[in-house]
Amino acid sequence: MSTIPLTPIVKLDGHKAPVICLKYAKQSFLGEHLLASGSEDNTCRIWDLRSSRVVKGIQNLNSPVSSISFAPQSSCPYIYLSSGTKVYTFDLRNTDMILAEPAREYNFSADEINAIDVNEKNTFLATADDDGYINVVDLSTHKIHKSFSKKHNSIAMAVKFRPKKPWQVWSGGLDSKVFQWDFSRGMITETFDMNPSEPTAAQMFNPPFVYSLAVSKDGQIIAAGLGDSTVQLISCNTKKRLKNGVPTITRLENGHKSMVNSLTFLPSTRTKLVSGSANGSLALWEWSELEGEQSPTLGQTFQLDNGFVKLNWVESFDVGDVRLAAAGVGKAEAGALAIYSLE
Numbered sequence: 001m002s003t004i005p006l007t008p009i010v011k012l013d014g015h016k017a018p019v020i021c022l023k024y025a026k027q028s029f030l031g032e033h034l035l036a037s038g039s040e041d042n043t044c045r046i047w048d049l050r051s052s053r054v055v056k057g058i059q060n061l062n063s064p065v066s067s068i069s070f071a072p073q074s075s076c077p078y079i080y081l082s083s084g085t086k087v088y089t090f091d092l093r094n095t096d097m098i099l100a101e102p103a104r105e106y107n108f109s110a111d112e113i114n115a116i117d118v119n120e121k122n123t124f125l126a127t128a129d130d131d132g133y134i135n136v137v138d139l140s141t142h143k144i145h146k147s148f149s150k151k152h153n154s155i156a157m158a159v160k161f162r163p164k165k166p167w168q169v170w171s172g173g174l175d176s177k178v179f180q181w182d183f184s185r186g187m188i189t190e191t192f193d194m195n196p197s198e199p200t201a202a203q204m205f206n207p208p209f210v211y212s213l214a215v216s217k218d219g220q221i222i223a224a225g226l227g228d229s230t231v232q233l234i235s236c237n238t239k240k241r242l243k244n245g246v247p248t249i250t251r252l253e254n255g256h257k258s259m260v261n262s263l264t265f266l267p268s269t270r271t272k273l274v275s276g277s278a279n280g281s282l283a284l285w286e287w288s289e290l291e292g293e294q295s296p297t298l299g300q301t302f303q304l305d306n307g308f309v310k311l312n313w314v315e316s317f318d319v320g321d322v323r324l325a326a327a328g329v330g331k332a333e334a335g336a337l338a339i340y341s342l343e
């Protein structure tokens with residue numbers, strides 16, 4: 001299979017340091033097709049993808065922006081972002097172009113936060129931090145909902161709520177574990193060890209640390225991007241689990257040559273996934289049903305243009321055709337942010 005080189009449709013210039021994270025909103029309080037970018041320059045920019053212009057900027061932060069989440073319901077005017085040990089809420093009803101004062105801040109982590117997520121009803125916010133802790137904040141009381149009795153044994157890199165399951169949150173860390181939590185009880189309900197029973201020589205030097213998580217829109221598939229250049233798929237199909245009590249586990253291999261640090265399900269499907277590696281390689285994976293006889297296949301590989309020294313994040317969206325936003329490090333440690341077409 002030959003790798004397809006990608007040329008950007010448009011470059012979104014403005015960040016003065018590497019871009020760490022992205023979040024797309026098909027619909028939000030500010031309008032349709034928005035992309036928020038967080039950077040090591042301690043700012044967040046909100047872009048209108050139809051005009052490729054910034055519609056809001058967030059400044060006056062003391063640390064890089066590590067993760068972003070729009071309020072899932074477009075009637076809710078908030079955007080949430082993590083910076084250092086805190087999570088900030090900004091009110092998008094503010095008509096100023098530059099926002100410098102948060103509407104609220106949450107300070108429940110003792111160490112830096114790597115990821116946040118907001119559930120589909122906009123009632124809870126989850127964080128994953130360098131201490132390995134997963135916290136869930138009640139957005140109505142603005143307090144920790146319940147303290148968890150356990151944590152990751154190393155840095156917690158990713159956290160995701162599972163759609164259609166109101167009390168379920170998933171996390172992944174540099175202990176090579178993926179946890180499924182019941183946060184109503186504050187406990188782990190399932191543990192998935194990414195370490196194979198017989199690790200290869202390559203995995204001895206590049207362990208399957210969990211760098212990223214993605215959840216399909218219907219909540220049936222959880223994907224984990226790993227440090228050994230593979231992707232783990234966990235199928236939570238309820239009908240299948242009634243038969244044997246365990247989820248279907250599938251490992252996707254040979255798509256990358258370095259760690260997989262970003263994942264995105266293509267819009268409106270749970271059978272197509274794009275994985276991104278730090279070296280700027282992308283892989284498109286396709287399958288029908290993980291419980292069937294057909295195994296996932298590597299549909300295509302891509303390579304970002306030389307404007308990227310390192311890839312940090314990918315985010316897919318549909319504006320009439322499927323597109324991909326990529327964020328990372330550009331030349332001379334500048335910020336790199338560009339839009340590509342996969343069609």
